[in-house]
Amino acid sequence: MPTTPLQRLLFAQGGDCFFCRKKLGKAEASVEHLVALTHGGRDNDENCVACCKSLNSLFGRMSLKEKLQIVLNQRGNFMCPASAAATSASSTAPSSKPCAKKSRTHAERFGLVLADLQKRGNAKPGTVEKLLNTIKSHMTSLGEPESEADTLLGELRAQNFVGVEGEKVSYSLPDRGAT
Ligand SMILES: [Zn+2]
Missing domain, CATH: 1.10.10.10 (Winged helix-like DNA-binding domain superfamily/Winged helix DNA-binding domain)
Structure with a gap:
């Protein structure tokens, strides 16, 4: 039975990142507040998803609108920053x-x-x-x-x-x- 919020969210998402839908290992997993706490978002499962740390840190304190824009800008083939960097081969320094x-x-x-x-x-x-x-x-x-x-x-x-x-x-x- 999943106990922590991160475990619960991961379970509900089938073990995949909410955004890029890749298998999310414990080391890369993080809880993303869709509406940031600093913007009045709640700290509950309705407002939270499990996603790659790289994306979580990119989102930072962005508004939900800005986050949606980033997701939509990828035109359907969404990749979190870490996997996007990994697929562009050699260089990891963005x-x-x-x-x-x-x-x-x-x-x-x-x-x-x-x-x-x-x-x-x-x-x-x-x-x-x-x-x-x-x-x-x-x-x-x-x-x-x-x-x-x-x-x-x-x-x-x-x-x-x-x-x-x-x-x-x-x-x-x-x-x-x-x-
Ligand atoms: Zn991801």
């Missing part, structure tokens, strides 16, 4: 240098560009041209084609993260969850 062999998915590029803009704080590019150049050089440094820049900018605008008026650019980026 994003330290561009990996030319395995090209990133579009969603990953979009996430990287978004994160890059968020990092810039008040030093974000102020015109469309500068923003495009920023995205292009970011793509180049990642070993990705520059031609992605236009598509990514279009997507940033479509999601209302970036507003364009004439040549001027305004930003309304999602909160990174840092409080």
Whole structure:
């Protein structure tokens, strides 16, 4: 009879990670609060799932909405960060240098560009041209084609993260969850 919350959740999930559905060993298993305790989530089985530690730490204090976005961005073939790193062969250090062999998915590029803009704080590019150049050089440094820049900018605008008026650019980026 399972006793700890983690054991209960694992049992209910057939021993698999809730998100990537891989067999979850004890060493990798962790309890993820879907609505974080710091956001008022409850510490009970209704709000908890067992999942890979790597994903749990990526989720951190994100809102449920941001977590859903990460899951949905994988377009159905969800992999927790640890298994995603393992399948991309040799390098285990994430994003330290561009990996030319395995090209990133579009969603990953979009996430990287978004994160890059968020990092810039008040030093974000102020015109469309500068923003495009920023995205292009970011793509180049990642070993990705520059031609992605236009598509990514279009997507940033479509999601209302970036507003364009004439040549001027305004930003309304999602909160990174840092409080
Ligand atoms: Zn997993």
